[in-house]
Amino acid sequence: xxxxxxxxxLATLTFNVTAGIQVTDDRGMEIALPQxxxxxxxxxxxxxxxxxxxxxxxxxxxxxxEQDRPAYLGxxxxxxxxxxxxxxxxxxxLSELAPDAVLAVRRxxxxxxxxxxxxxxYVAFDDLTLADSLKAVSDIGILVGKPAQAERLNxxxxxxLEQMAGQVGERAGQSIALLVTASEExxxxxxxxxxxxxxxxxxxxxxxxxSPDWPGKLPFGFRMPLEQLLAADxxxxxxxxxxxxxxxxxxxxxxxxxxxxNDRVYLVGQHWKEGGGxxxxxxxxxxxxxxxxxxxxxxxxxxxxxxxxxxxR
Numbered sequence: 001x002x003x004x005x006x007x008x009x010l011a012t013l014t015f016n017v018t019a020g021i022q023v024t025d026d027r028g029m030e031i032a033l034p035q036x037x038x039x040x041x042x043x044x045x046x047x048x049x050x051x052x053x054x055x056x057x058x059x060x061x062x063x064x065x066e067q068d069r070p071a072y073l074g075x076x077x078x079x080x081x082x083x084x085x086x087x088x089x090x091x092x093x094l095s096e097l098a099p100d101a102v103l104a105v106r107r108x109x110x111x112x113x114x115x116x117x118x119x120x121x122y123v124a125f126d127d128l129t130l131a132d133s134l135k136a137v138s139d140i141g142i143l144v145g146k147p148a149q150a151e152r153l154n155x156x157x158x159x160x161l162e163q164m165a166g167q168v169g170e171r172a173g174q175s176i177a178l179l180v181t182a183s184e185e186x187x188x189x190x191x192x193x194x195x196x197x198x199x200x201x202x203x204x205x206x207x208x209x210x211s212p213d214w215p216g217k218l219p220f221g222f223r224m225p226l227e228q229l230l231a232a233d234x235x236x237x238x239x240x241x242x243x244x245x246x247x248x249x250x251x252x253x254x255x256x257x258x259x260x261x262n263d264r265v266y267l268v269g270q271h272w273k274e275g276g277g278x279x280x281x282x283x284x285x286x287x288x289x290x291x292x293x294x295x296x297x298x299x300x301x302x303x304x305x306x307x308x309x310x311x312x313r
Contacts, residue, residue, distance in 0.1 A: 023139040026106050026126040033121060036145025037101035041120070042080075043089050045070050045270075046127050047103035049277020050137050052076035053153055056144045059097050062086040065241055065270035065306070072271065072307055073279070095119045101143055107218065125276075128217050130197045133276035134158075153278045160282070164289050165201050167296055172203025174292060175234040177224075180273070182244035184251070185223040193220050195238075195272050198285050204292055207232035226253040233258045236292060237265040239312055240272055266291050269307040283307065 021033040041060040042048035048061045052073040061080045064070035068082035081097060083089040087108040094102070099120045106124035109116065116122040123143065125136045134154050141150020176199050179186035189196050190211040200206060207229075211219065230253050237259040239246070248254065259265050268287065271280040287309045289297035299309060 021143065021145070023123070023142050025124045025139070026132070026135075027110070027124050029124070031101075031121055031123050031143075033101060033143060037099075037143050039097075039099045040101045040103055040140075040144060041083070041094060041097065041099035043083065043094075043102055043104035043109060043116075044086050044125070044127060045274035046105075046133070046136065046276035046280065047125070047140065048073060048077055048080070049274075049279045050140045050150075051103075051144070053137075053278040054141060054144060054146045054149055056146070059099050060094060062089060064274070066243075067306075070271075072304055091115055091119065103140060103143075126217055127274070127276045128194065128220055129192050130194050133194055133281055136276055137278055157278065157282060157285075161198070161201055161285060164285065164297065165203065168203040168293060171293065171296075174204050174236060175207050175232070176204045176236040176238065176292070177207050177229065177232065177234040178238045178240065178272075179248075180221075180240035180242070181223070181248075182242045182246050183223070184247045185225050186229070186246075186248045187221050188224045188229075189221040190214070190219075192217065194275055194281065195284050195288070198281070199288055199292070202285075202288055202292060204236070204288075207234045226251045229253075230257060235259060235262075235264060237312075238272070238291070239265065239267050241268075241270050263311060263313065264291075265312040267310040267312045271307055 021036055023031050025031055039059045042051055042058040043062055045064050048058050048070055051058045057076050058080050060083050061069045061077050062083050063085050069077045069080055083094055086105055102116050102120050102122050104124055105127045113122050126132045137150050137154055141147045178189045178196060181187040188208045190208055191206050196206045226248060254260060272284055275281050275284045283300060286300045290299040
């Protein structure tokens with residue numbers, strides 16, 4: 001009888017531990033681990049960022065713009081192996097590293113989900129909205145055995161966002177657009193893209209507006225002709241990194257934009273594109289606060305040059 005009770009108790013404890021390491025990823029798939037992941041691979045910068053914030057170094061990361069790894073995460077990723085791009089990670093190398101979980105952006109990796117799952121449990125995240133960011137940080141915290149720390153990171157961020165929004169108060173109302181690509185027509189982001197959501201929370205109006213397909217998360221933007229951008233004429237323009245010269249700034253209409261004439265065009269770092277992690281999203285929020293309300297919010301200091309905010313002329 002004692003042996004039976006002991007076995008039942010052991011089985012219950014084992015079940016509880018297993019049930020505790022369980023999340024539902026953004027595909028709706030249930031992911032369960034026998035124990036907290038200690039060798040996670042980050043096939044995305046936001047996952048590497050989250051792991052760094054939680055004090056769990058990833059065994060592998062992907063490229064960050066032109067860097068093999070996101071250097072802004074410092075020592076947390078210095079020993080991590082670079083797998084290449086998040087859309088085409090080196091799976092042979094990933095297999096050699098024997099991770100115990102693979103944290104990836106869904107839209108870039110879902111077509112190779114089966115191949116990743118054969119290596120280690122594949123956890124897919126949308127990494128587009130603020131809600132996605134909060135959920136991903138929470139889920140990753142559970143997966144690596146640090147749920148309380150993850151929830152604290154989310155709570156602190158939400159409190160900071162609310163505090164900054166309260167400081168803006170009645171000064172809200174400026175307009176903004178976030179642009180990326182090197183083509184003749186810039187790609188602009190809809191309201192549900194995380195940096196735009198943060199801008200909205202700080203009282204800024206995104207001239208692009210909501211996606212006509214919302215609550216569908218894709219697409220999260222579209223190519224806007226300069227004529228349409230000039231008609232909206234935002235107070236502030238934010239330019240994301242581009243590997244090629246931006247053709248749209250050579251359009252004769254560019255110089256007539258209010259933001260261009262008032263020197264309110266800003267260059268931001270790659271972290272704005274992949275900002276769902278706790279470190280990046282906090283930095284984006286502070287930079288947004290400063291570029292919109294420089295007399296209210298000081299700029300972040302001591303940043304690497306590739307993350308700093310710069311005026312574009």
